[in-house]
Amino acid sequence: MITCARVRVLLEAFVDGDLAADDAARVRAHLSTCADCRRQHDQAISLPFRLRALSSPVPGPSLVGDVMQAVGAERGGYRRSWTLLVPEAVLAAFILWYLSGLDGLSSIASGVFGDLLSLGSGSLPHVPPVDVLLLVALIALVVVAAFHLSILVRLASPRPAHE
Amino acid sequence: MHAHVATDAQLMTELPGSKALAAGQLAHRATGGDLDAFEELIRRLQRRVYGFAFQHLRDAHEAYDLTQEIFVKLYRNLGRYDSERPFEPWFWKMATNTTINYRRKRVPLPSEPAEEAADPDARMQPHDPTLVEALAQLDPSYRVPVLLHYYADLSLEQVAAALSLSVPAVKSRLHRARGVLRNSLADAEELGRP
Numbered sequence: 001m002i003t004c005a006r007v008r009v010l011l012e013a014f015v016d017g018d019l020a021a022d023d024a025a026r027v028r029a030h031l032s033t034c035a036d037c038r039r040q041h042d043q044a045i046s047l048p049f050r051l052r053a054l055s056s057p058v059p060g061p062s063l064v065g066d067v068m069q070a071v072g073a074e075r076g077g078y079r080r081s082w083t084l085l086v087p088e089a090v091l092a093a094f095i096l097w098y099l100s101g102l103d104g105l106s107s108i109a110s111g112v113f114g115d116l117l118s119l120g121s122g123s124l125p126h127v128p129p130v131d132v133l134l135l136v137a138l139i140a141l142v143v144v145a146a147f148h149l150s151i152l153v154r155l156a157s158p159r160p161a162h163e
Numbered sequence: 164m165h166a167h168v169a170t171d172a173q174l175m176t177e178l179p180g181s182k183a184l185a186a187g188q189l190a191h192r193a194t195g196g197d198l199d200a201f202e203e204l205i206r207r208l209q210r211r212v213y214g215f216a217f218q219h220l221r222d223a224h225e226a227y228d229l230t231q232e233i234f235v236k237l238y239r240n241l242g243r244y245d246s247e248r249p250f251e252p253w254f255w256k257m258a259t260n261t262t263i264n265y266r267r268k269r270v271p272l273p274s275e276p277a278e279e280a281a282d283p284d285a286r287m288q289p290h291d292p293t294l295v296e297a298l299a300q301l302d303p304s305y306r307v308p309v310l311l312h313y314y315a316d317l318s319l320e321q322v323a324a325a326l327s328l329s330v331p332a333v334k335s336r337l338h339r340a341r342g343v344l345r346n347s348l349a350d351a352e353e354l355g356r357p
Contacts, residue, residue: 008342009342011342011345012337012338012339012341012342012345013334013338016334016338018334018338040345040349043345043348043349044341044345047341047344047345047348048313048341050291050294051294051298051309051313051314051344052313052314052316053290053291054218054291054294054295054298054313054314055290055291056213056214056217056218057213057217057223058210058213058214059209059210059213059226059227059230060227063205063209063213063227063230063231064202064205064206064209066231067205067231067234067235067238068198068201068202068205070231070235071198071201071234071235071238072198074235074238074239
């Protein structure tokens with residue numbers, strides 16, 4: 001014998017045909033004798049139709065325009081973010097020019113390296129401090145620019161996500 | 164308004180000078196920077212997305228705001244869409260996550276009309292207010308699957324994908340939700356009886 005409370009817990013699964021055959025048979029037998037549960041059963045049958053028929057207001061006509069405006073602003077912002085690289089490139093070019101290009105750069109680097117090696121023998125480095133400073137600034141600029149570039153590239157071409 | 168039946172194949176339209184395109188194709192075009200395709204895509208989705216947001220939030224302004232947020236997020240994430248896969252489950256997964264994470268930004272005034280952000284020509288009273296009220300009282304973890312399945316017309320498999328649940332878990336939530344709604348409707352009927 002199945003109780004009304006138990007039948008009401010099972011009604012939705014019964015309506016959807018998701019109950020095991022013996023449970024479904026018990027519910028069916030109970031419904032044939034219980035008017036209250038039959039009323040609940042009728043509600044359970046009509047509810048999906050009522051849910052599908054729910055109405056909502058339609059959005060205002062400005063919605064599409066507002067979205068496109070927001071998207072346009074994002075695109076503009078993204079394009080502008082590439083301009084971050086311009087001052088970095090200009091500064092790097094200026095430093096390279098001051099240090100006489102890549103030749104100057106390599107001679108400074110080899111000079112610093114040689115000085116570091118000769119530190120143990122007691123002689124002092126003779127590379128001008130401004131050159132070393134610029135070299136460090138150049139390395140820092142390259143690192144920052146590479147970081148910016150990696151962010152921009154990642155934003156430009158995200159990998160497809162398999163969800 | 165009856166819920167729209169909306170599979171990818173049915174979400175077809177005419178773009179000027181082109182043949183009918185499915186939503187997934189439009190999304191693919193939009194990924195390549197075609198803003199007309201993106202606009203067409205949101206034109207097609209806007210009623211269902213706004214309706215879903217409205218049924219979830221019961222506030223026209225908030226629903227408008229959330230709908231905008233969902234579409235902007237769609238644009239940002241277009242690059243993640245794999246055009247080999249169906250568009251609808253992917254889109255609704257993103258829309259559901261945005262809805263779940265959405266924080267209400269305003270407190271509606273009691274005297275404020277409920278549907279200012281809606282199209283004034285289409286303002287309406289809910290034709291099933293008891294059900295609408297009962298749905299609003301439902302816990303979001305039950306309300307969202309109900310809206311996705313019965314309102315946005317997603318299949319059980321699509322709802323499961325959108326909510327990262329198994330199909331039996333979705334069925335169980337729908338059964339439970341409908342049971343709660345049925346009890347609320349029965350209580351409301353009792354109260355309404357003379």
